[in-house]
Each structure stands twice: as structure tokens, then as C-alpha cells.
Amino acid sequence: MAILMNHLIVPAADRNEAAAFFADLLGLRAGPPSGPFAPVGVNDDLTLDFDDRHQPQPGHYAFLVDDDTFDAVMERLRRDPAIDYGSGPMNGWDRDINHLGGGRGVYVRDPNGHSYELFTAVPQ
Numbered sequence: 283m284a285i286l287m288n289h290l291i292v293p294a295a296d297r298n299e300a301a302a303f304f305a306d307l308l309g310l311r312a313g314p315p316s317g318p319f320a321p322v323g324v325n326d327d328l329t330l331d332f333d334d335r336h337q338p339q340p341g342h343y344a345f346l347v348d349d350d351t352f353d354a355v356m357e358r359l360r361r362d363p364a365i366d367y368g369s370g371p372m373n374g375w376d377r378d379i380n381h382l383g384g385g386r387g388v389y390v391r392d393p394n395g396h397s398y399e400l401f402t403a404v405p406q
Contacts, residue, residue, distance in 0.1 A: 289329040291319070293338030294394050301332040303392050308345075309354055340395035352386055352402050359390065366391040 294300035301312040301320035313321040319331035324345070347355070356379070359367050366375040367390045370382075380387045385403025392398060 286327045289331050292330050292332050293335035294332045297332040297334045338394050342397045344399040347400050
């Protein structure tokens with residue numbers, strides 16, 4: 283059996299707001315509360331469980347996505363000037379993309395300071 287990540291707890295100041303931001307970003311749906319968590323199913327195998335934490339420490343979460351998903355994310359980002367995004371750590375939130383690994387990539391900052399990295403090709 284392959285090893286698959288099943289769920290990941292993401293600390294948030296407001297779990298529902300954080301789950302809604304992530305779900306909206308990727309065109310997903312936040313699920314109904316599950317215990318103390320606001321879950322967002324990423325695919326058949328992985329759920330991000332957003333959890334209320336006092337002063338959450340920012341984390342980095344990276345996702346390999348297809349071109350259509352990337353295009354849809356970029357369309358949403360370009361429509362909302364309040365969302366910080368950019369081409370990467372060296373360039374900050376420059377509202378641009380990168381081309382690492384022969385694909386396209388972008389970093390997005392969520393309201394809790396987390397960085398979501400989306401890319402279409404695995405850098406080698």
C-alpha cells in the first residue's frame with residue numbers, strides 16, 4: 283500500500299474564515315464542522331482541518347495542481363486586490379507567477395499568514 287496523507291490540521295485564528303478562504307481560493311467546498319474542525323476536502327485522500335488556535339504560527343502548504351485549476355486560481359486572485367500573492371520568496375508578494383520546474387507557480391498568503399504554494403510542475 284502506498285503512503286497517503288489523510289488529513290492535516292491547519293491552525294487558524296478563526297477556523298471558519300480560514301477554511302472559507304482556502305476553499306474559495308481552490309474552488310473547493312468547506313464541509314460541515316467535524317468536532318472542533320472546519321474541514322475542506324482537497325481530494326479523495328486529503329482533508330485540511332482548520333482549527334481555532336490562539337496566535338497561530340504561519341505555515342507553508344504546497345500543492346501540485348493541473349493547468350485548469352491554476353488558471354482558475356489566478357483568475358480569482360486577479361479579481362481580489364486584497365489577497366497577497368506573488369512569484370516566490372525572493373520577490374515577495376509581487377502579484378506575479380514563477381516558472382520553476384518548467385511549469386507555473388504562485389504563492390498566496392492567507393489571513394493567518396500561511397503561505398499556499400500552487401505549482402503545475404514539480405521543480406527538479
